[in-house]
Amino acid sequence: MSHLLFVETTGLGVQAIEYAKKAGHTVTYLHCPQYEFTAPPELRDRARELADHTAAFADPADDEGVLAALRDSGADAGTVDAALSTLSYCAQTAANLAEAIGARGTPADAVAAARDKGRCRAVLEEHAIPSLDFEVVTTLAQALVAADRIGYPVIVKPVLGIGKAVTSITRSPAELEAHFTLADAARADLEQGMASQLDERFIVEALAHGDLYSVEVAADGESCVPLVCVGRKVGLDNPVLELGCTVPSGLPADQERELGDYAVRVCRALGLDLGVFHVEVMHTEAGFRLIEVNPRLTGGGLARLHQRGGRPRHLRAPRRPAPRHRRTPAPPPARGRRLAHLPGGGRELHRARRSVPRLVRRLPARSAFRMGPRDGRSVPAADDSELRLLRNGSRRQQRPRHRGRRLRRNAPRRRRGAGHPPHDRKSQQDVYAAARR
Template sequence: MAHIVFVETTHLGIQAIEAAKRFGHRVSFITSGNVDWLLTEEDKMIVSQNVDHVWNTSDTQDVDAVRHALKACSTAFPVDAVLSTLHQCVPATTAAAAELGFPSTSPTGIENARDKSRCRQLLDEAQIPSVKHASVHSAKQALAALETIGYPAIIKPTTGMGKLITTFVHSESDVLAHFEQAESQLLNLDLSLRRELSLEFIIEELAVGPLYSIEVGVSAHGEWMPFAILRRKTGAHNPILEMGSIIPCGLSEAQYDEVAQYAIRVLKVLGLDLGIFHVEFIYTQNGPRLVEVNPRIAGGTIPDLIRAATGANLFEYLVRIFLGERIGLTKLECKIAASHSLIGVAEHCTVRANLPENWFEPIQQRLHSGYVDIRPGQIVKKMHTNYDVYGVVRTTADSYDAVVSKIDGFYAEVEQVLGIKLTEIRN
């Protein structure tokens, strides 16, 4: 029996805790309570049922606080691995684990991926195909950089997540508006998110082509495992919004291999050496071009979609990788096509009061899985960020085209029953 320590969790990341317990390991959980808003009461109950020991600390985004909790934890029970599935806690978790000599992802690799400017610089130095870019602190610097980069472009924080404070710019006025609004947008976020974001920005050339992501596992045995590629959906009128995914992705076998080798090169250059990593890219006419690397397992509902299509539980592989096992896999084979769409609202509005309480049940019974948290008389807000999500619908079919058509039908049905315009999706 090994002892694995989790520092905080997401709703989805609870599956890793459940997997560790199911495998018969000792499970410890370090928490501050500061990010409990991410979990429902049911989530908290599941965590308590699958955790052997809870260690409280003041701040799970602070290296010293995490190190103090890990020391106490290891004094009671020798520690075999440490990880976090919560993006904003990953840097402190890996840094503290490294200082204490516990197996975890390289903190240098984490920082190289987390700092988008540093990431681009490392790709340039290694001559890995990338996009034109520049780091800026002001609108004046941004406008000067865009004289070389050109429009359209994207401006995003050098550190951050969820596409927060991110803008596609097509003109000088877009740039000025981005910098005028950035600080107020930051102040309106939860403290845990504010601490992860930077008001230093990177401007990137806009790569042209469809958006994809690949999940790559890396074991202590030198295994580089391109588990799955997904075609990503975005908002039709706001491409920053992430609206769902499709697997299989529609790429040919040769393209899949090209992307896998590209992603592995990127991860090696960054120094990400242990775990499962989420790499987003645009497939251009010249091949893949990096969007960003998330130095942890995919968030949102992507692992659930991969499981629906392949039967494989990525969280089980995550636990096994951190505990030093040899995995012996490369690409996961799709047994069926699967797709999901996230439920976002196109405009602020109030749900009709005569909506039946059980309105979603007839739809849910025909889905693979999903939920929608919208009730009669509820005030719902326009989807501005990837956190403004009210649910997900997920389905399966025999082919890529069939599953796209099927999930679009369910999304339209939810919209029709609610009588509310949902965020328009571009597949």
């Protein structure tokens, strides 16, 4: 069996550790106190319980400190077969550690190129892959010149890290000045583990208009294939805000193949040849254009959605069956264009999880998982949010049956050959009145 080294993790990464242990692999888990916010405490404790060796490191940018933590864990670095991280903030740390100990992992240079948005777009230009016009800046004066050259509106975001709070869509020089004025305050509000990933550089890009999609791309060192294409939902007033995802993507088959091929070309150009990668792409009038590449496995509720959508289980999510003495009956078949609304939380969420697979088999055309604001309240996490399964993408409720049909169904049965002639409406009304009483 293999010896797998996990450098930090997410909720989905804890599931990966569980699968690795069930398969008989040895697991070493290195964690950092800066990223306690990335998963609930019980999940992080579960990862430490499952791992054969575990230790903490203080700074993901300190390669020597991470290597020392590996030694402190009691694991033999020479026996490690592969190093990985499901947390975006530690993807570079895991790649550097894999090269230092001679284990398999995503190439460190490829991870660095993918994480640096300016360098990533430069690589795409070198390989003649269509991309957005951009410029990397460090000051407001440089940003104003770049925006004038590219043309408003533009989007301004950090070159490194995940900093949506430090990302703005600007439509005028005044809004661009406001972005730089508020950037320091927005950076100060971030968690330490997020803020430490950012530097003084920003990238000014042309604002892409269209529909947002993501592709999960898998590479094994030789081949590179798209696993699944996903339609993503964004805010109407703020396209930076992502609200959920949909599987299937909704694209025609030929365009979905084109989207998958585009994502594969991006990964190959960057040198991402080992791992699973999350590629976000905008479908514009001019074609597909890259938004960003994350050199790690997807997160959130996409793995569960992909499984519930009835597609092959490339991304697996565990099912939690109810105890035998509390099994709930299967819901009635969904007929016509019916909206199956499954509220989250407590026992209702437990029942919803059991009923989802049965409903999906009857709703093959389209599955949707949506998370976001509801009734003025923010939804904290995917598993606690509202789960809707839509048939053919329709929100319309099933039309109620005709009142007369319900009355005839409840009316007393008559013997064959007996009863009133069809034209005797008064007698028929008496039967309905008796049924109502």
